[in-house]
Amino acid sequence: MQELLKLKKNTLFFFLFSILGLLSCNENAKSNPKATDFDSTQIDSAKTEDAIDQSANSENESNQFDSISSINFNLFSLNFHNFHFSGIDNKQVINEDTVVIETIIGGEEFEGIMLTFNSEVLYDFNIEQRYETSVSIMDEGPHCDLTDWEHFVSEWQTVPKNHLEEYFLYTYKDNERQLFPSVSKDALIKAAKKHCGDEWTEQIKTISTPNDYPCGVSISRYFLRISGKRMDDGKAIQKLIIIVSPMGC
Numbered sequence: 626m627q628e629l630l631k632l633k634k635n636t637l638f639f640f641l642f643s644i645l646g647l648l649s650c651n652e653n654a655k656s657n658p659k660a661t662d663f664d665s666t667q668i669d670s671a672k673t674e675d676a677i678d679q680s681a682n683s684e685n686e687s688n689q690f691d692s693i694s695s696i697n698f699n700l701f702s703l704n705f706h707n708f709h710f711s712g713i714d715n716k717q718v719i720n721e722d723t724v725v726i727e728t729i730i731g732g733e734e735f736e737g738i739m740l741t742f743n744s745e746v747l748y749d750f751n752i753e754q755r756y757e758t759s760v761s762i763m764d765e766g767p768h769c770d771l772t773d774w775e776h777f778v779s780e781w782q783t784v785p786k787n788h789l790e791e792y793f794l795y796t797y798k799d800n801e802r803q804l805f806p807s808v809s810k811d812a813l814i815k816a817a818k819k820h821c822g823d824e825w826t827e828q829i830k831t832i833s834t835p836n837d838y839p840c841g842v843s844i845s846r847y848f849l850r851i852s853g854k855r856m857d858d859g860k861a862i863q864k865l866i867i868i869v870s871p872m873g874c
Contacts, residue, residue, distance in 0.1 A: 696724060698864055701744035703851060708738045710868070723865045735847060735868060736796040740784070747853040747862065752784040752792050758805055759845035760835045761872040762817055762825050769821035770872045772845050777804045781850065797844070805835050805842045813840070843872050 694705045696713065699720050712726040713719070728735055742750050758777040761770045779801070786792045813835060818826045828839050835842050847868040854861050 696866065700862060701742055701747050704741045706739040708735060725867045725869065727869045728871065736794055738794055740792040746856055748856055750853045753781040753850040754784050754795055755779045755781050755848045756797065756844050757846040758842050759872065761841050761843060762821060762829060763839045763841060764828065769825050771816055771820055773820060774816045775806050775808055777806055802844055803836055803842045808835065844870050845872055846870060
């Protein structure tokens with residue numbers, strides 16, 4: 626009988642001890658700082674990754690037009706974004722109304738680029754764009770360009786701008802690049818002989834039009850006409866930029 630009572634007491638003690646242990650574990654779990662730290666770390670990590678993404682996006686936006694070449698006229702500067710040219714120095718101040726530059730072979734495309742202005746004395750800027758085509762005779766690398774002969778010259782088009790006063794040049798289609806006046810085969814052969822030499826005329830005796838290989842028509846020059854008004858007296862000014870483009874293959 627005594628042994629039975631002793632067994633019941635031990636069982637009751639073990640049961641109470643187990644309940645107290647479970648309650649203690651729950652309290653420790655509620656107050657365990659490691660669980661809170663884990664959740665906090667997850668949130669902070671998400672915020673950090675988002676901040677990195679935003680920073681990367683901002684950097685990409687700021688570097689989107691990170692290369693600028695300028696033509697500095699006496700009253701304003703015209704900035705070419707992500708386009709390089711030769712013929713003048715970026716620091717050279719130009720007083721003439723017309724300037725000629727050359728695109729760099731193997732460099733960036735001229736069409737579609739962005740232009741911006743810097744000026745403290747002018748307002749109401751406007752840009753117009755046109756192009757000129759010429760015939761080129763090709764010989765699997767070497768070529769002779771008839772840039773002093775006939776041309777097709779397009780009409781002037783006003784270059785569109787956005788609300789930030791950023792101008793974006795036109796990009797021409799293939800059929801526009803191949804436009805050329807109607808010329809006779811004899812006139813083309815005569816021009817080739819005059820500007821290129823007898824050896825080049827032999828190559829084009831079988832062609833019918835200037836677009837038949839080994840002849841080809843492409844853009845040889847672009848033109849930008851820039852206008853604005855003086856702030857002091859409202860007088861209009863106008864400048865012309867001629868961009869010489871390489872031809873042939």
